[in-house]
Each structure stands twice: as structure tokens, then as C-alpha cells.
């Protein structure tokens with residue numbers, strides 16, 4: 001029997017990474033699809049921010065590579081940006097059973113959770129990795145679940161690798177507003193590396209300050225443009241939110 005340790009809790013909001021709360025989560029596998037649905041890098045970065053905010057180690061899983069065989073080649077700069085920032089990243093195909101052993105290896109210790117948008121293959125992945133898991137897959141069942149249930153269950157499944165893992169419902173948006181704008185720079189490892197070299201390193205948020213080492217690194221292609229754009233994007237959002245908070 002794999003369905004041990006059921007946790008049942010009211011779910012009133014859809015926008016938090018770990019709802020229902022699961023205590024002592026060691027790792028979060030951020031599952032996204034390379035196609036169907038199309039990979040949204042801003043959303044991936046938002047999941048990364050939310051994970052860091054929760055102090056949980058994120059592992060990036062880009063699934064459905066069978067649907068986009070040229071994904072790796074076309075996205076190699078973006079992929080290496082995450083790897084160079086220090087994130088574990090795996091390209092998988094649940095359908096073709098590619099690289100699934102790498103994911104199983106991540107489930108060897110403590111509690112892990114799967115998070116990511118709906119339809120990317122989270123439940124299908126666990127069904128492959130954990131014999132007997134029998135989680136519902138496919139968009140139809142998820143939609144029905146959302147419409148008709150006021151409670152959702154998070155089931156802790158025992159992985160063959162030794163740890164425990166929880167599937168989660170899909171998330172459409174996430175909460176990162178707990179981050180103070182000036183602190184956002186610490187959440188982008190490859191950006192924060194340059195901060196000590198900025199002229200005004202104590203407060204430089206790398207947007208329009210003079211003598212900014214991050215801007216220089218960007219010009220030299222040492223920081224991936226899409227990551228800097230994502231940083232700016234979330235900086236502006238947080239700045240706006242914090243302005244409204246204290247005005």
C-alpha cells in the first residue's frame with residue numbers, strides 16, 4: 001500500500017507554492033514542460049524565487065522533450081544559465097522514459113514535493129517512478145477536481161529511492177511578495193555574484209546605477225539576458241507592491 005500518510009486540509013487559495021503546507025520539505029521538483037504547455041521562463045523563475053523564499057532546494061525538471069526534439073539545441077544558452085547559477089536541471093520525457101532515473105535519485109532523502117503548472121506531467125512522472133501510485137493524469141481530471149472539490153488531498157508517497165514525495169495540484173500563480181525589492185538580487189545567484197564589484201555595492205539593485213558590475217557582465221554576455229530581464233521584471237513588480245504597501 002503506497003498511499004500512506006494522507007494529509008487533508010482546506011485549500012482556499014490557489015496561489016501558494018506549498019499549499020497545503022507540508023512541514024520539513026527538503027526539495028521541490030519544479031516541473032515544467034518544454035511544450036504543451038509552452039515553457040514560460042518567467043514562470044520558472046517565479047517558482048525558483050518562491051522556493052528560495054521557502055528555503056527549499058529547487059530542482060528544475062523540463063519534461064515532454066519528446067514533443068520538442070530540438071529544444072535542447074535551441075535553448076542551450078538558457079539551460080546553461082540555470083546550471084551555471086547552480087541549479088540542478090534535468091530534461092525528461094515521461095512518455096519515452098528518458099532521464100527518469102535522475103529524478104528518482106533526487107527522491108532518496110526526506111520529503112520532496114512536485115510543483116509546476118497544470119498539465120506538465122507531474123502526476124504522470126510519479127506514476128512512472130512509483131509503482132502503484134495511480135495518480136490521476138490529464139487535464140480533464142484536474143479541471144473537474146478544481147471545480148467540484150473544496151478540499152484537496154496531498155498524499156505522501158514512499159519512493160523506491162528511500163524518501164517521500166508529494167504530488168501537488170497545478171498552480172496558476174505564486175506568491176513572491178514577501179521579498180523586499182532590494183533583496184531580490186540575492187535570489188539570483190549568478191547576479192548576486194557580481195554585486196560586490198558594483199560601485200555602490202551595498203544598495204546597487206542593478207537597474208540604473210552608475211558603475212554597475214551586473215550591467216557590465218550583461219554586456220559581456222556573462223549573465224544571460226533572459227535571467228536579467230526576469231530579474232528586472234520581478235523587481236518592478238515588487239517595487240510597485242512595496243510602494244503601495246507603505247504609501
Ligand SMILES: Nc1nc2c(ncn2[C@@H]2O[C@H](COP(=O)(O)OP(=O)(O)O)[C@@H](O)[C@H]2O)c(=O)[nH]1
Nearest residue numbers: 064093094095118119120121122123124137138
Ligand atoms: N508527450 C508527452 N506527454 C506527457 C509527458 N508527460 C506527461 N504527459 C501527458 O501530459 C498530460 C498531463 O499530465 P499530468 O501528469 O496529468 O500533468 P500534471 O497536471 O502536471 O499532473 C497527460 O495527458 C500526460 O499523459 C511526456 O513526457 N510527453
Ligand SMILES: [Mg+2]
Nearest residue numbers: 122123136137
Ligand atoms: Mg497532476
Ligand SMILES: [Zn+2]
Nearest residue numbers: 198204206212
Ligand atoms: Zn549593480
